[in-house]
Amino acid sequence: MSSQTPAPLPDAQVPPPGQTGVVEPTEESDGGRRILHEMLTSSWLVSVLAVVLALVLGGLLIAAADAEVQAAASYFFSRPGDLISAAWTAVSEAYAALFAGAIYDPRAETFARAIRPLTETLTVATPLILAGLGLGIGFRAGLFNIGAQGQIILGGIFAGFIGFTFDLPFPLHLLLCVIGAALGGALWAGIAGVLKARTGAHEVIVTIMLNNIAIYLVAYLLSIDAFQRPGSNNPVSPPIPDSAAYPLLLGSGYRLHAGFLVAIAAAVFTWWLMERSTIGFRFRAVGSNPNAARTAGISVNATYVWVMLTAGAFAGLAGSAQVLGTERVLTAGVAASYGFDAITVALLGRSKPLGTVFAGILFGALRAGGVVMQARTGTPIDIVLVVQSLIVLFIAAPPLVRAVFRLPSPDTPRAPKPVVPVTAKEVSA
Amino acid sequence: MKKIIRVAALGGAVALALAACGSAPEDTTETSGGETSAETVDFKACMVSDAGGFDDKSFNQAGFEGLTQAQDELGIEVASVESAADTDYTPNIDSLVAENCDLIIGVGFLLEDPIQTAAEANPDINFALVDSSFSDADFAPVTLDNGKPILFDTAQAAYLAGYAAAATSTTGKVATFGGIQIPSVTIFMDGFADGIAKFNEDNGGSVQLLGWDKATQQGVFAGNFDSQDDGKNIGQSFIDQGADIIMPVAGPVGLGTASVAQTAGNVAIIGVDADWFETTEYGPIVMTSVMKEIGPAVFDTISEAVDGSFSSDPYVGTLENEGLGLAPFHDFESKVPADVVTKLDELKASIISGDIVVESDASPK
Numbered sequence: 001m002s003s004q005t006p007a008p009l010p011d012a013q014v015p016p017p018g019q020t021g022v023v024e025p026t027e028e029s030d031g032g033r034r035i036l037h038e039m040l041t042s043s044w045l046v047s048v049l050a051v052v053l054a055l056v057l058g059g060l061l062i063a064a065a066d067a068e069v070q071a072a073a074s075y076f077f078s079r080p081g082d083l084i085s086a087a088w089t090a091v092s093e094a095y096a097a098l099f100a101g102a103i104y105d106p107r108a109e110t111f112a113r114a115i116r117p118l119t120e121t122l123t124v125a126t127p128l129i130l131a132g133l134g135l136g137i138g139f140r141a142g143l144f145n146i147g148a149q150g151q152i153i154l155g156g157i158f159a160g161f162i163g164f165t166f167d168l169p170f171p172l173h174l175l176l177c178v179i180g181a182a183l184g185g186a187l188w189a190g191i192a193g194v195l196k197a198r199t200g201a202h203e204v205i206v207t208i209m210l211n212n213i214a215i216y217l218v219a220y221l222l223s224i225d226a227f228q229r230p231g232s233n234n235p236v237s238p239p240i241p242d243s244a245a246y247p248l249l250l251g252s253g254y255r256l257h258a259g260f261l262v263a264i265a266a267a268v269f270t271w272w273l274m275e276r277s278t279i280g281f282r283f284r285a286v287g288s289n290p291n292a293a294r295t296a297g298i299s300v301n302a303t304y305v306w307v308m309l310t311a312g313a314f315a316g317l318a319g320s321a322q323v324l325g326t327e328r329v330l331t332a333g334v335a336a337s338y339g340f341d342a343i344t345v346a347l348l349g350r351s352k353p354l355g356t357v358f359a360g361i362l363f364g365a366l367r368a369g370g371v372v373m374q375a376r377t378g379t380p381i382d383i384v385l386v387v388q389s390l391i392v393l394f395i396a397a398p399p400l401v402r403a404v405f406r407l408p409s410p411d412t413p414r415a416p417k418p419v420v421p422v423t424a425k426e427v428s429a
Numbered sequence: 430m431k432k433i434i435r436v437a438a439l440g441g442a443v444a445l446a447l448a449a450c451g452s453a454p455e456d457t458t459e460t461s462g463g464e465t466s467a468e469t470v471d472f473k474a475c476m477v478s479d480a481g482g483f484d485d486k487s488f489n490q491a492g493f494e495g496l497t498q499a500q501d502e503l504g505i506e507v508a509s510v511e512s513a514a515d516t517d518y519t520p521n522i523d524s525l526v527a528e529n530c531d532l533i534i535g536v537g538f539l540l541e542d543p544i545q546t547a548a549e550a551n552p553d554i555n556f557a558l559v560d561s562s563f564s565d566a567d568f569a570p571v572t573l574d575n576g577k578p579i580l581f582d583t584a585q586a587a588y589l590a591g592y593a594a595a596a597t598s599t600t601g602k603v604a605t606f607g608g609i610q611i612p613s614v615t616i617f618m619d620g621f622a623d624g625i626a627k628f629n630e631d632n633g634g635s636v637q638l639l640g641w642d643k644a645t646q647q648g649v650f651a652g653n654f655d656s657q658d659d660g661k662n663i664g665q666s667f668i669d670q671g672a673d674i675i676m677p678v679a680g681p682v683g684l685g686t687a688s689v690a691q692t693a694g695n696v697a698i699i700g701v702d703a704d705w706f707e708t709t710e711y712g713p714i715v716m717t718s719v720m721k722e723i724g725p726a727v728f729d730t731i732s733e734a735v736d737g738s739f740s741s742d743p744y745v746g747t748l749e750n751e752g753l754g755l756a757p758f759h760d761f762e763s764k765v766p767a768d769v770v771t772k773l774d775e776l777k778a779s780i781i782s783g784d785i786v787v788e789s790d791a792s793p794k
Contacts, residue, residue: 101524108527120520219652223610231568233612233791234538234561238568255519326516329542333480333515368520374510375475375524381513 046401047348047355050394051362053404058387059091062379066090094379101372102365112253117368119256123326125364127152127318127335129263131342132360133270134185134314136351140274141307142287147192147207148315149339150214151185155319157218158184160237160330161227163244163323173243178262178320185316186309188214193308197301203308211339219332227330237330246325259321263360266314267353273310274353283307315339344392363388473506474499474731475530477521479537481654482511486709487680487702488723492536492559495727502728503735518543526551532734534559534579534727538613548576555739557730559723560613562743562793572741579726580793581746583613584620585780586719586753587676588787589773590699591624593717594674595636596769597697597761604639604672606649606663608679612791614650617678617701617719619643619789627776639672646790651682660685668693674716676701687711697761704756716765718756726752745793749781 063069069090072082100107102121108114131148138145159181166173188210195201221227222235229238246257274280285293286303294300322334345363349355370384394401402409476496478485483493493509500507508528510521518535522543525533533554535544538561545563548556555575562578565571594603605621607614622643625636640663641648651659660677664686667675675690676699677683683701690696691714698711700718705711726744733739746752755773758765779785 105527113527124520216652219609229568231564233615234541235609235611236539236542239542322516327519331515331539333539336514336516338516371510371517371520371524372527375508375521375528378508381511381517385513 043350043398044355045407046398047350047359047395049401049405049407050348050391053394053401054387054390055095057390058383059095061386062094062383063087063090065380065383090377090379094373094377094383097373097376097379098366098369100369100376102369105372116254117372119250119254120368121361121364122260123255123257123364124367125360126257126259126263126321126325127338128342128345128363129357129360130259130266130318130321131315131338132345132349132356133263133266133353134189134311134318135342135346136349136353136356137270137274137283137314138307138311139346139351140287141283141303142290143196143304143307143311144204145189145192145207145308145311146204146343147189147210147312147339148318148342149335149337150207150211151188151312151315152319152322152335152339153214153218154188155181155185155316156323156330156334157221157319158316159244159320160240160323163240164238164330165226167241168243170243173241174246174324177240177244177324178317181316181320181323182313183316185314185319186312189308189312189315190305193305196308197304203304215332218330218334222330222332235332240324240328244324245328246321255326257321257325259317259325262317262321264357266317267357270314270356271353279306315342318342341388344388344395347395348391470503470505470735472503472532472735473508473528473530474532474534474734475507475525475528476509476534476536476727477518477525477540478509478511479535479539480512480514480517481537481680482513483509485654485680486684487654488559488721489536491702491721491723492534492727495724496534496731498724498728499731499735503732505731505735515539519546522547526554530554532557532731532739534730536560536723538611545573545576548573551575555734557727559727574741575739577730577739577741578743578793579723579730579746580743581613581616581721581723581726581752582787582792583616583719583721583746583753584623584787584789584792585748586721586755587617587620588624588627588780588785589748589755589776590676590717590719591621591626591638592628592776593624593755593758593765593769593773594621594676594699595625595628595634596632596772597716597765598636598674600671600673601635602637602639602670602672603674603676604667604670605676605678606640606651606667608651608654608682610648610650614678615641615646616789616791617676618648619791620719620787621676623787631772639667639670651679654680654682656682657685657688660687661689664689668696673697674699676719684709684711687714690714700756706756706759713760715759716761717758720754720756722746722752722754743793747781748777 068086069083072086076083101117103118105114105117131152135145135148159177162177162180192203192206192210195206196203222237227237229236246259249256249258274284282298282303285298286300290300318338323330327334341363345359346356349359366384366387370381373379374381474496476492478489481489483489496507496509499505508525508530510524512518512521518540522533526547534557536559540558541561541563544556544558552575557577557579559579562580563571563573563576603625605618607618618641622638622641625638628634629636649663651663660679660682664675668689673695674697675686677686678701687698687709690698691711697716698714700715702721704718704720705715726746730744780787
């Protein structure tokens with residue numbers, strides 16, 4: 001839990017290579033260098049560079065997987081230009097499509113259509129942010145909760161059941177569904193919390209197993225009449241009525257729904273909880289050093305349970321965003337892989353609310369953009385998964401990222417030199 | 430150690446360099462695409478997979494082959510997007526709409542809602558949906574002007590397989606199991622059960638079916654479409670109970686079953702969707718296969734749309750229109766009694782003529 005300077009947050013959207021815009025050694029004053037040093041050694045920069053590095057490597061894979069590049073590679077020595085131009089075309093078209101699918105589509109006929117990708121990004125980001133916030137709270141309290149997937153599913157089951165079973169007026173129905181979702185997620189995570197507190201069962205193992213139970217639970221529920229759509233034998237629930245659905249924020253042309261506002265509110269609440277409240281202080285104290293916290297009179301076991309309940313409630317809300325907002329139906333796959341992606345989101349965001357929001361939006365952008373990349377250039381969607389995984393890999397190994405970009409280690413006293421090579425190195429990608 | 434790495438790296442570099450020594454192709458100054466095998470038609474057919482992906486050795490792959498065939502033979506433009514999760518369907522379909530596709534085909538019942546929504550929102554684009562029809566808000570079947578369901582009355586072909594299996598079994602026990610209990614799976618199992626019952630009725634036999642009870646609609650399911658280990662376990666338990674012919678209706682899960690059947694030695698497998706004698710490595714133990722011709726159905730749908738004769742009438746694959754079929758017995762020709770082969774032809778004719786109606790809850794209505 002290092003103290004984090006609120007460094008000017010580098011753009012969390014996809015930064016084009018060579019334009020990280022962080023390292024311009026114009027100011028030679030001592031103050032400038034100090035700030036620079038802090039930025040270089042801060043984990044924020046490592047996060048951003050990890051993303052850049054992952055995109056660069058992803059680009060290499062796109063080029064390698066491209067048929068024209070492969071063809072040109074077979075006669076590299078007779079005409080090397082072909083390979084380079086083919087690779088450039090493949091990579092630039094793929095990333096242009098990624099951008100068009102994630103932020104703004106210049107090819108669209110109307111402005112409404114052109115701006116739609118950005119709303120898609122935010123829609124996909126919503127469950128990632130919510131689940132990521134919950135996981136981040138756990139991480140800061142020293143609990144490695146892998147169970148967001150199961151908690152999202154439970155939240156979805158509760159929200160869905162209340163949504164399609166009862167007939168209530170609009171704001172009340174939605175509210176009940178949302179509360180139900182939070183309770184469902186909290187219940188599922190609470191099991192792991194209680195087991196940890198009472199028996200010392202390791203939360204990693206318990207939450208992973210609970211994920212599996214949740215996956216089969218939803219599959220079972222969708223085979224019984226109470227959950228199945230009337231007139232259909234398929235494992236699909238009835239649709240969620242308007243009274244229980246998150247209202248669309250921008251009208252019917254966009255999928256962005258009020259769940260996104262819930263995610264933003266949840267981020268603000270998390271900030272307050274962790275930085276300003278007594279409970280949050282206990283969470284952090286237990287995370288820093290459980291023994292010291294115990295000596296100081298904090299009940300560590302009770303804290304574990306509360307942490308898991310809170311984390312589960314957030315993940316349950318992520319489930320509500322899916323079932324009540326984006327999909328408007330409960331299926332076995334409604335949680336996609338958001339529970340696992342959210343682990344990366346929380347790590348990339350350094351378990352802080354603002355960081356998680358930006359990391360969630362970045363992953364939402366990769367997801368939304370990946371769809372268009374696939375449709376437009378035929379680049380396999382797996383590339384997006386590879387980029388996501390590479391981000392995890394680099395975040396897990398900050399020294400590797402520092403070594404690649406020749407950044408100083410945070411442990412060494414600040415050195416005046418290591419500023420210049422960075423820009424050159426980045427462009428070489 | 431370091432030396433070895435260096436040598437290996439050098440070797441790799443040399444190999445790469447040699448591989449890159451080919452000569453560059455002549456600069457061709459193609460002006461128009463007039464030399465391509467098929468005429469270029471201004472039509473774009475697009476396809477969305479379900480979460481299984483186009484390499485599932487099952488119905489996504491079969492559908493994709495239909496799309497590829499259309500690209501080669503009709504000279505049309507195609508695009509395809511794979512879904513990694515259920516949540517990808519809507520954005521994937523949406524991205525194809527933005528790509529100006531003329532026909533968008535969704536593979537799998539899970540795409541029903543997204544395809545229907547897209548079809549209603551884009552009346553000038555045609556849609557098709559494999560393995561499901563459309564329904565309205567009250568869950569009643571509905572016809573969309575620009576939406577064509579592609580369905581299969583698979584029970585008909587499975588009926589023939591059931592009859593053949595019952596006639597061939599020496600232990601008097603045959604088995605089947607499913608991936609997940611959904612209509613497109615249970616329809617195989619229903620037909621299979623009826624075929625066995627027919628054999629018992631005709632011959633006073635008592636061949637037992639393990640793994641599925643048509644009356645109660647209960648049976649054995651792996652719970653997924655990807656774990657070959659599950660296929661092994663389920664297959665082994667059937668073999669232990671004395672079954673000597675197994676029909677796994679579970680995509681790649683069935684490959685696990687085939688591997689334990691091969692180890693057991695005297696157990697045969699009935700393939701599904703495609704002719705497993707051709708498509709899997711277990712040819713010698715594949716007695717026959719219940720074939721569901723998704724590829725040709727997709728191809729026909731595309732070519733109708735290219736001709737401008739797209740209609741919203743459902744395509745229902747049957748034995749009659751050869752959308753379904755029983756694969757040849759291949760290596761089992763000598764083991765299947767000759768009178769059974771003639772009997773199967775009679776049964777097939779009766780099903781086509783309507784004298785025998787194979788009924789299943791899961792049949793397309």
